[in-house]
Amino acid sequence: MHLLVCGGTSCRASESALIAESLKRELEEKGLGNEVQVIMTGCFGLCEKGPVVKVMPDNAFYVQVKPEDAAVIVAEHVIKGKPVKRLLYVNPSTGEHVSGSGLMGSYRKQIRIALRNCGSINPENINEYIAREGYAAIGKCVTEYTAADVIDVIKNSGLRGRGGAGFPTGLKWEIASKNQADQKYVVCNADEGDPGAFMDRSVLEGDPHSVLEAMAICGYAIGATKGLIYIRAEYPLAIQRLKIAIGQARDYGLLGNNILGSDFSFDIDLRYGAGAFVCGEETALIHSMEGMRGEPTNKPPFPAESGFMGKPSNVNNVETFASVPVIINKGWEWFSSIGTEKSKGTKVFALAGKINNVGLIEVPMGITLREIIFEIGGGIKNGKKFKAVQTGGPSGGCLTEHHLDTPIDFDNLVAAGSMMGSGGMIVMDEDDCMVSIAKFFLEFTVEESCGKCTPCRIGNKRIYELLTYITKGNGTLADLDRLRNMCHVIKDTSLCGLGQTSPNPVLSTMDNFMDEYIAHVTEKRCPAGSCRDLMKYTIIEEKCVGCTACARGCPVNAISGERKEPHFIDQEKCIKCGACFERCKFGAVLIN
Amino acid sequence: MSSIKIELRKEDVDKINEICDSFGNEQSELINVLHKTQEHFGYLPAEIQEAIASKLNIPVAQVYGVVTFYSFFTMTPKGRHPISICMGTACYVRGAEKVLDEFKKELSLQVGQTTPDGKFSLSSLRCVGACGLAPVVLIGEKTYGRVAPDDVQDILKEYQ
Ligand SMILES: Cc1cc2nc3c(=O)[nH]c(=O)nc-3n(C[C@H](O)[C@H](O)[C@H](O)COP(=O)(O)O)c2cc1C
Ligand code: SF4
Ligand code: SF4
Numbered sequence: 001m002h003l004l005v006c007g008g009t010s011c012r013a014s015e016s017a018l019i020a021e022s023l024k025r026e027l028e029e030k031g032l033g034n035e036v037q038v039i040m041t042g043c044f045g046l047c048e049k050g051p052v053v054k055v056m057p058d059n060a061f062y063v064q065v066k067p068e069d070a071a072v073i074v075a076e077h078v079i080k081g082k083p084v085k086r087l088l089y090v091n092p093s094t095g096e097h098v099s100g101s102g103l104m105g106s107y108r109k110q111i112r113i114a115l116r117n118c119g120s121i122n123p124e125n126i127n128e129y130i131a132r133e134g135y136a137a138i139g140k141c142v143t144e145y146t147a148a149d150v151i152d153v154i155k156n157s158g159l160r161g162r163g164g165a166g167f168p169t170g171l172k173w174e175i176a177s178k179n180q181a182d183q184k185y186v187v188c189n190a191d192e193g194d195p196g197a198f199m200d201r202s203v204l205e206g207d208p209h210s211v212l213e214a215m216a217i218c219g220y221a222i223g224a225t226k227g228l229i230y231i232r233a234e235y236p237l238a239i240q241r242l243k244i245a246i247g248q249a250r251d252y253g254l255l256g257n258n259i260l261g262s263d264f265s266f267d268i269d270l271r272y273g274a275g276a277f278v279c280g281e282e283t284a285l286i287h288s289m290e291g292m293r294g295e296p297t298n299k300p301p302f303p304a305e306s307g308f309m310g311k312p313s314n315v316n317n318v319e320t321f322a323s324v325p326v327i328i329n330k331g332w333e334w335f336s337s338i339g340t341e342k343s344k345g346t347k348v349f350a351l352a353g354k355i356n357n358v359g360l361i362e363v364p365m366g367i368t369l370r371e372i373i374f375e376i377g378g379g380i381k382n383g384k385k386f387k388a389v390q391t392g393g394p395s396g397g398c399l400t401e402h403h404l405d406t407p408i409d410f411d412n413l414v415a416a417g418s419m420m421g422s423g424g425m426i427v428m429d430e431d432d433c434m435v436s437i438a439k440f441f442l443e444f445t446v447e448e449s450c451g452k453c454t455p456c457r458i459g460n461k462r463i464y465e466l467l468t469y470i471t472k473g474n475g476t477l478a479d480l481d482r483l484r485n486m487c488h489v490i491k492d493t494s495l496c497g498l499g500q501t502s503p504n505p506v507l508s509t510m511d512n513f514m515d516e517y518i519a520h521v522t523e524k525r526c527p528a529g530s531c532r533d534l535m536k537y538t539i540i541e542e543k544c545v546g547c548t549a550c551a552r553g554c555p556v557n558a559i560s561g562e563r564k565e566p567h568f569i570d571q572e573k574c575i576k577c578g579a580c581f582e583r584c585k586f587g588a589v590l591i592n
Numbered sequence: 593m594s595s596i597k598i599e600l601r602k603e604d605v606d607k608i609n610e611i612c613d614s615f616g617n618e619q620s621e622l623i624n625v626l627h628k629t630q631e632h633f634g635y636l637p638a639e640i641q642e643a644i645a646s647k648l649n650i651p652v653a654q655v656y657g658v659v660t661f662y663s664f665f666t667m668t669p670k671g672r673h674p675i676s677i678c679m680g681t682a683c684y685v686r687g688a689e690k691v692l693d694e695f696k697k698e699l700s701l702q703v704g705q706t707t708p709d710g711k712f713s714l715s716s717l718r719c720v721g722a723c724g725l726a727p728v729v730l731i732g733e734k735t736y737g738r739v740a741p742d743d744v745q746d747i748l749k750e751y752q
């Protein structure tokens with residue numbers, strides 16, 4: 001029997017390490033220390049319900065476990081074989097406790113390829129990876145395949161880059177393989193700068209070996225002997241697990257000279273980022289790895305021609321790599337049978353925001369938004385109404401209820417005015433103001449623009465200012481036209497992908513929610529009731545009993561009225577602090 | 593560069609030189625050198641940057657350019673209890689801004705500042721990977737999840 005304790009970032013933040021310790025202690029006390037293993041895994045994908053403990057082979061999922069629960073799990077489940085009902089996952093639609101991950105709505109529609117081992121193996125033990133066909137793919141490559149064969153398999157599989165743009169991976173490898181040089185590099189992009197996304201980090205935390213193995217396969221295919229992983233220094237757990245994994249792989253002869261006795265040699269080092277979104281862009285990333293400011297440069301030359309230290313370099317995303325070993329093991333035919341015509345395989349999304357089941361999901365391309373949000377995600381939090389979902393982070397756009405039944409793949413998302421991006425998927429409900437959301441992303445862009453080119457450096461600032469005016473009720477209809485024009489200029493004239501996509505959140509919210517923009521500028525009203533400066537506090541005469549509580553709490557003396565008489569708010573004076581609303585016990589203060 | 597003037601002691605300079613040596617004094621290792629140095633000193637004031645520049649034999653402007661480019665590097669010391677509020681998208685839509693405002697109000701601090709007694713500093717970051725617990729606040733190594741503005745006073749009390 002195994003007890004798997006989630007060691008992903010979210011569960012660790014709610015003390016899952018303590019749970020693991022308590023379980024171990026309980027088992028020791030009962031003399032079961034040797035028979036039952038406690039293993040810290042990567043994210044199970046059910047972060048909302050964390051910390052999560054899974055009992056294998058019974059497949060029982062315990063959610064929101066506390067360290068104190070360790071005793072009952074050991075006493076009841078481990079010893080008597082009776083699952084602890086109160087800790088089992090509850091199906092939100094039926095209200096029943098369920099056991100067995102196959103039964104859970106969250107898992108049913110998922111196909112786990114990149115996440116195949118996340119939550120199932122101990123990421124700090126290479127033997128568990130090997131037990132699940134780990135390093136079999138690199139073995140197959142160096143013994144049975146030529147470099148060209150490997151490239152053919154990847155090309156035929158239809159795998160496209162998961163870092164955002166969706167460039168065909170096999171083609172990229174082919175280009176890099178044809179460029180001759182004394183040294184080539186395989187680079188793994190683990191920068192993951194999209195705010196609100198944690199897919200790549202979770203793969204590295206939960207299954208680091210799959211990325212290492214894939215990088216070696218890529219090295220074999222393109223003729224490189226060195227690999228570099230560019231990862232943020234802010235991801236200490238992922239870094240620690242990568243270091244352990246690299247050490248173990250070297251000890252097993254799976255990295256280093258003459259891998260598995262072949263004449264192929266390959267080794268991997270880590271390079272640390274320091275918190276700059278633009279460094280996720282591949283040319284900027286390369287400059288950053290060279291110790292410089294991470295400023296993008298014009299393409300061409302592409303990294304495949306002149307990359308790290310001027311040598312041909314193949315840059316791929318973490319999730320792209322994580323899919324590679326399975327494709328080699330199971331064959332391209334299998335992989336290309338999943339997904340849509342032009343987007344094969346699966347995509348990992350970090351589903352978050354106003355949704356019941358926040359977590360990491362992996363779904364086949366072509367699934368609909370409706371399935372993701374209402375089946376896997378368990379619907380909108382607190383029974384509110386679905387409004388929109390943002391994909392592609394600050395480079396993407398929003399999808400609305402009109403898109404609920406559109407099959408999700410690279411091309412359909414672009415056609416809908418958004419993009420796949422790296423996989424952040426933020427769900428918004430009726431209380432979210434779309435102008436504020438656009439402003440939120442632009443604030444991010446302004447902070448993260450590297451400043452190299454004018455349209456992005458200055459233009460985004462102007463857009464941000466205009467959005468601020470609008471949310472404060474100072475915008476005009478003419479500003480909306482100006483906004484749209486500026487967005488197009490920035491898109492057309494910026495040097496790198498950051499500037500070329502930064503206006504997308506504005507354009508997409510304007511396309512889908514123009515009525516909200518118009519309400520802000522013409523009626524000075526925020527339909528979602530979220531823009532503070534546009535809130536209006538009034539007192540309903542019929543409900544007011546004249547208790548004076550509100551007037552005494554108002555910091556600017558904006559409320560007048562005699563005791564036992566209806567009170568009145570002077571709109572000129574009111575600073576919209578909300579104190580009156582909180583103080584009124586009679587529900588007489590109205591916000592709109 | 594920065595308003596804080598410090599005097600580097602001999603052992604500080606030795607430490608900086610030792611870090612640079614451990615990376616072979618390679619200019620391309622500048623970012624790694626800065627990571628290690630910040631890990632040791634807690635921040636990277638002008639004087640430290642000058643010492644690194646002279647050891648690696650590069651212009652101070654280049655070091656400064658890199659330090660100011662990356663948000664992870666800081667030129668001002670953090671408080672003993674550094675407070676970081678996650679302003680990633682998931683936390684934002686679940687009300688992180690109101691939580692941040694509450695911290696600002698309670699501590700009379702702006703983002704990027706440290707209290708005069710050096711106890712708290714306030715910063716924002718983007719997604720700590722715990723979106724399931726949004727909104728998320730980090731104080732030192734400790735993570736607080738599902739923080740509401742009303743919780744802020746109680747949280748701060750833990751550090752009295
Ligand atoms: C502003 C910007 C940020 C990016 N951030 C990332 C990132 O965090 N992770 C990533 O894999 N790709 C990112 N990319 C895409 C990379 O430039 C590159 O296309 C990708 O790493 C290639 O890998 P793939 O083909 O496997 O997707 C970013 C691009 C831009 C323009
Ligand atoms: S578009 Fe923005 S981020 Fe990209 S190079 Fe220009 S200023 Fe820098
Ligand atoms: S919102 Fe604040 S300022 Fe306005 S009337 Fe109420 S208490 Fe006074």
Ligand code: SF4
Pocket residue numbers: 539543544545546547548549550551566567583584585586587588589
């Ligand atoms: S607190 Fe409510 S009931 Fe009392 S005076 Fe104000 S509005 Fe009227």
Ligand code: FES
Pocket residue numbers: 006007008009010011012042043044045046047048050051052359360
């Ligand atoms: S971190 Fe534990 S389920 Fe995601």
Ligand code: FES
Pocket residue numbers: 195196197678679680681682683684718719720721722723724726727728
């Ligand atoms: S957005 Fe705050 S933890 Fe992800």
